[in-house]
Amino acid sequence: MRGLNRSVRKKGESWSFRLDFGKIDGKRKQIERSGFKTEKEANAALSEVLNEIYKTGVFTENKKVTFQQAYDEFLENEAPNTRKFTTIVRYKSLYKNHFQDIAPRYLFNITDKTIQEFINTKQRRVR
CATH class of the missing domain: 3.30.160 (Double Stranded RNA Binding Domain)
Known part of the structure; x- marks a missing residue:
């Protein structure tokens, strides 16, 4: 490099x-x-x-950044420049309906297991 x-x-x-x-x-x-x-x-x-x-293209350190902070930063800085308005509206809807449960978690603590548990919980609610 x-x-x-x-x-x-x-x-x-x-x-x-x-x-x-x-x-x-x-x-x-x-x-x-x-x-x-x-x-x-x-x-x-x-x-x-x-x-x-x-x-x-990046290196992520174990900084104490929550899912909520990363989501907010993405919506504020990257999404307006790279996504259509309707896509951003969809992201907000998905977040409101599905991702608020993991919002307070630190990114470095979100693992494959965490994601699988999240999916399993969502599937149980649908059944």
Whole structure:
């Protein structure tokens, strides 16, 4: 990835890696992880982060962002520029009728299991 500086180094008894994206929106963006027992472990973790960035274009950290906050941000910033008005109306309807149950959950806590439980609950209500 162009403009992306990466390094793996030893800090005391453990290994760490740093990924430097340079300045994004006027702020320096870096990802640093440490505590790996070997250089190989640090490189493997770095590779995982890079793979996620290459696949999705973004890296999501375990920040405390709720589903509600992500939904609101999407509706405010991205949806008006990329979706038709009728699609946004549909999103709001779906949210109101189905997704308010998971609104207070943090995104990093929403797992495959959480989603399956959500689907099962919705199916039981329909029957």
